[in-house]
Amino acid sequence: MITYVFPGQGSQTKGMGGTLFDEFKELTTQASDILGYSIKELCLEDPQANLGQTQYTQPALYVVNALSYQKKIQETGKKPDFVAGHSLGEYDALFAAGAFDFGTGLKLVQKRGELMSRATGGGMAAVIGLNAEQIANVLKQNNLQSIDLANFNSPAQIVISGLREDINKAQPIFEGTQGVQMFIPLKTSGAFHSRYMEEAKREFTAFINSFAFSRLTIPVISNVHARPYQESEIAQNLIEQITHPVKWTDSIRYLMSLGDMEFAEVGPGKVLTGLVQRIKREAGQ
Known part of the structure; x- marks a missing residue:
């Protein structure tokens, strides 16, 4: 097939x-x-x-x-x-x-x-290295529940989506989290799939x-x-x-x-x- x-x-x-x-x-x-x-x-x-x-x-x-x-x-x-x-x-x-x-x-x-x-003022970023549950926990612990999980691309490549300022705020948090290999802001105008x-x-x-x-x-x-x-x-x-x-x-x-x-x-x-x-x-x- x-x-x-x-x-x-x-x-x-x-x-x-x-x-x-x-x-x-x-x-x-x-x-x-x-x-x-x-x-x-x-x-x-x-x-x-x-x-x-x-x-x-x-x-x-x-x-x-x-x-x-x-x-x-x-x-x-x-x-x-x-x-x-x-x-x-x-x-x-x-x-x-x-x-x-x-x-x-x-x-x-x-x-x-x-x-x-x-839909301007939004942003997206790929988080590589964590699974969906781990990403949701990081967002919760850092009071970033204003960010949604947008694309489940692979088990350890998830795209998050939200207001640009929140995505910017999330970057150093994820980069300092154990297991995160990369945090890649995407070139999008809006917070798609959120x-x-x-x-x-x-x-x-x-x-x-x-x-x-x-x-x-x-x-x-x-x-x-x-x-x-x-x-x-x-x-x-x-x-x-x-x-x-x-x-x-x-x-x-x-x-x-x-x-x-x-x-x-x-x-x-x-x-x-x-x-x-x-x-x-x-x-x-």
Whole structure:
């Protein structure tokens, strides 16, 4: 069995997509028409240095992931057994599974990126070396319960999310904690996947409720539940995902529990490939 995994924000790089834009001209034109700017120019040249800004990053990654998937299907001639995506990548997993067409997915992602980019004053940081329980204890002992656990990337790589001043306050505390190998502040504008995204979630709810979704042709593993999507809950899952943590470790463990499972990262970079290897390695811990 094979699972295709689609990366999310943080995997973007100038030059991503390469020849895909010319290979899939129709979809590239459709994307540029929806967005109101050249997606090819943004990804390959990034002349205005916009690629790192959430409202541009998310549509750009969605498009490159989707074109990468089209290419993969063209090359292999068959679909994967399962799909999963990390945060924004979940939209590509749903596109691959037939929940919506390319253009609909892009409209959803464009709105999501816009709303999330408005959430300023927040920050995120990766804590490497401690498990979720240990991180929660450090936050509690230091009266930092205003910080949420946002991404469970691997058993010992957890991303925390909160107000920027609280994340800054947490840095020396974690760096002085036994077992912490690294504390890495992330380049994000907001406290994604936390309670501080409630406003974005509210506005996204109003937007997504006007869309209808199709039957899934491939099981999609949900970030929120780390289990396959229920078809009746596609919109609700995408709404909840904005404020809920990404349960990546549990998602990969669930897929591994199904039997002999291969994973292939579809999109730019190898972030998820590294996380999957780490989850396999740390599975016994």
